[in-house]
Amino acid sequence: FGPRPARGRSPGARKRPHLRHRPLPGDGAGRAGRHVVAGKSPKTNSISDSYAGGYFGHELGRSGYDGIIVRGQADRPVYLLLHEGKAELREAGALWGKTTGETEEVLKERHPGVRVAAIGPAGENLVRMACIIHDRTRAAGRPGLGAVMGAKRLKAIAVKGHTEKPLADPEGFARARADFAKDLLSNPEAVRLGEYGTARGLTWLSEMGILPTENFREGLFDATEAIGGERMAKTILVDRDTCAGCPIRCKRVVRTKFRGRVVVPEYGGPEYETLAAFGSLCRCSDLSAIAYANQLCNAYGLDTISAGVAIATLMEASEQGLIEERVPWGDPAAIVAWVERLARKEGLAGEIAEKGLEPWAKERGVDFVMTIKGVEVPMHEPRGKQGLSLSYAITPRGANHMEGMHDTMLEGDAPTPELGVSQGVDRFALRGKAELAILYENLRSFTNSLVMCAFTTNMTGSHYNYPQIRELLRYATGLEISPEGMLEIGERNFALLRLYSGLVGYRKQHDGLPRRFHEPLPKGASAGQPIDPEELRA
Secondary structure (H helix, E strand, O other): OOOOOHHHHOOOOOOOOEEEEOOOOOOOOOOOOOEEEEEEOOOOOOEEEEEEOOOHHHHHHHOOOOEEEOOOOOOOOEEEEEEOOEEEEEEOOOOOOOOHHHHHHHHHHHOOOOEEEEOOHHHHOOOOOEOEEEOOOEEEOOOOHHHHHHHOOEEEEEEEOOOOOOOOOHHHHHHHHHHHHHHHHOOHHHHHHHHHOHHHHHHHHHHOOOOOEOOOOEOOOOOHHHHOHHHHHHOOEEEEEOOOOOOOOOEEEEOEEEOOEEEOHHHOOOOHHHHHHHOHHHOOOOHHHHHHHHHHHHHHOEOHHHHHHHHHHHHHHHHOOOOOOOOOOOOHHHHHHHHHHHHHOOHHHHHHHHHOHHHHHHHHOOOOOOEEOOEEOOOOOHHHOOHHHHHHHHOOOOOOOOOOOOHHHHOOOOOEHHHOEOOOOOOOOOOOOHHHHHHHHHHHHHHHHOOOOHHHHOOOOOHHHHHHHHHHHHHHHOOOOOHHHHHHHHHHHHHHHHHHHHHOOOOHHHOOOOHHHHOOOOOOOOOOOOOOHHHHHO
16 A cells, blocks of 8 residues: 555546446335445545435436446547437537536436436536536535546436336335335424424534534524524425435425525525535525525535535635635625635635645645545534544545434434444543444445435434335345344445555544644533544544
8 A cells, every 4th residue: 555646636537436326216215316426536536425316316227227437538528318228428518618507408408308417617617626416406515526527528417217126025125115104204303304404403503512603613603593494494495305205305495585696496495514504604694695605506516515614714714814805704795706706716716626625725824724634524513422523533535424423313212222232422422432433434334335315214213224224125135134244334335445545645644633623612512522632543
């Protein structure tokens, strides 16, 4: 194992994005209407992945292909069309420069019934926080794989199919599917998720003192009610969308205006991560501004978490006089303007978009940048759930909230008894959580390999309801997997990622957290609980 050259961080033609659907039928289990995009990240120079919902993955599963691997580089813009069991590249010069919504409109007019994954101007401009937008409202974000598609001059992928995936036991699967739907629809948490979306989390996270606020300087936002799920439901929400086969319908669909600019339902609406990233993290209480910034990100193909962290960094840098530009805390117009500048690579924002936030901050002497291995920290504060800090520190993907444990979900009695976890945890404790962190790292790695929805998976039966997952998998594929087998699969997946990260130069010294997390939060229910760096490495 030796370090690879730094040039690997460029979003170039040698990187090979993979798009794959899930082992379970998307219309047969409400938790499986998803797909994964994986590849070498221009942020980390290592393998990373991103999961997205909607209907693209379901249609990909019906296309006759298990997945797509994109190699090489086109000499002009193209799009990939999968239909009737055939794959062909078509000219996309007229699509280059268009938003994701405009691209989808053109492709659906040319090929009725297709589902579309596309990049916007951010991906074309090789912005390192560019993502791939599916169905206009679902983003495969975080690792910057939109820039990889842009480097390949691959504007979009359009899929349409009629092939149904064969099941090992159709009758058994139908029974298990019905049981799952019944359990899900009778669960109060699932009902609340459908009613308020993931945005319902803002209020209780702020009450717990762990809502990322003011670039993670605080965990309590005094204007949470102005941007939360309840306020959205009463004001700008016009509909609820869903993913293939899911009865919850948690996806927000909004209509509003921000200073004369219209937010249209076709681009969906902001979810928790976006509301926190453009809201509390930037001290913005203007819900319409956040909704418009979300629409811009979906249209341009820009990761909302990364964009929010970048703008919050600029706000703090402006406050401290480290940059000439004035970027005031809480200014909704500034947030919207800087989103557009990031996507277009303009001025100071263009430097961040070109280099990545972490390298830019190091060059500028900004020591409060909230990134791990080059990836911006998501909207989950580890000082109030310290087991999460272990996952943040060791993940080979960079800051990732979708792998590992969340202590707040494990505070009750017997969170996963079928796996030997019979006691709840103290969310402020770090000592003694290493084995538990490894357990949940492996479990999440397993469920991620099934490309399953984390929300529905953890709302029926016991935590993550692994017996039902194994049952669905057995009826769908014929595979019998024990609890120990799940852990082995997850451990193997995670170990391979760690091994590859070693190949590209990562070492133990790269496992760590931003300095700010080793300082205490000043107020709120999680105040005075810094993460001890020595205990973290013990």
